Amino acid sequence: MRPLADLSDAVLADVVAVFTDIDDTLTSEGQLPAASYAALEQLAGAGLAIVPITGRPAGWCDMIARFWPVAGIVGENGAFYFSYDRTARKMRQRFFASDAERRENRRKLDALREKILAEVPGTGIASDQLYREADLAIDVCEDVDPLPAAEVDRVLALFKAAGAVAKLSSIHVNGWFGDYDKLSMSRVFAADILGIDLDRKKQRIVFVGDSPNDGPMFSFFPNSCGVANVVDFKDSGSALPAFVAPSRGGEGFVEIAERILGARAVPQRERAHG
Structure with missing residues (x-):
């Protein structure tokens, strides 16, 4: 840089x-x-x-x-x-994605949501999740106490293990299905x-x-x-x-x-x- x-x-x-x-x-x-x-x-x-x-x-x-x-x-x-x-x-x-693809992806993300919340204590669902069409946003520091880096890595790994794409922003881990x-x-x-x-x-x-x-x-x-x-x-x-x-x-x-x-x-x- x-x-x-x-x-x-x-x-x-x-x-x-x-x-x-x-x-x-x-x-x-x-x-x-x-x-x-x-x-x-x-x-x-x-x-x-x-x-x-x-x-x-x-x-x-x-x-x-x-x-x-x-x-x-x-x-x-x-x-x-x-x-x-x-x-x-x-x-x-x-x-x-098409409407049908987005519906199926949402079904898979809903299951993944419960898995992440259960396996990574301290995580939360992003407060703007209700307004999302295509992804799952896991809050790692916006409205929850900042997660340690190792726990953020666990969230990323759970998305990837499910076949989803996962990206870390400054506030959330966002995961979705689609290329x-x-x-x-x-x-x-x-x-x-x-x-x-x-x-x-x-x-x-x-x-x-x-x-x-x-x-x-x-x-x-x-x-x-x-x-x-x-x-x-x-x-x-x-x-x-x-x-x-x-x-x-x-x-x-x-x-x-x-x-x-x-x-x-x-x-x-x-x-x-x-």
Whole structure:
């Protein structure tokens, strides 16, 4: 990981979209600071497509797609995207799995839920679980006392033993059945909604994140950025961002946004000779 200061103005001036995690990336201490939201508005106002890429549930994502200054949102670690067409006043949705597949996956996740709660004391079900369409979120530190690393590893192992995919965020272990992740649905969203081939345009997109479940995004985007708390996971074995901001959480996101906005304000000739 290199300091954010090493990311050149020329690269940042060419950015067309900002994809960003939410928890502990836009937020600080569990809240969304006014400065983070203002940064989203400023980036959108500058013509950039803003796309949260989150593990949070469908219920949250519907609200975010409607009310935030975003082009859309990828939720539940890639299970779907929602994008609100403000002109047509219509929500566009696409799920990775069919309705029948989601029903069967929910049956299996419900059984796995009881097994994890019984075998790993101190775990809890995430308070936002009722609003989820496709995954099971095990709370490991949001509304429960922080679990020791060994117990978190047990939760991850139980998901994997059942044939599920499991990812650790800064607050939850999320598990699901299906061959998708944040990156795979981001590709679909970019093609459907933004008209962008992500593999061809990845140099022109900045992804911002903070934790191991952002690994696929960090490794894919050459100009990926982490807020400073990503350093907490440097020994996790997950992919890390190319660049890291000086500050944690929302403050770090604002620093990244200010770099992008500042680079776009620099005249082209000055960038070329700077």
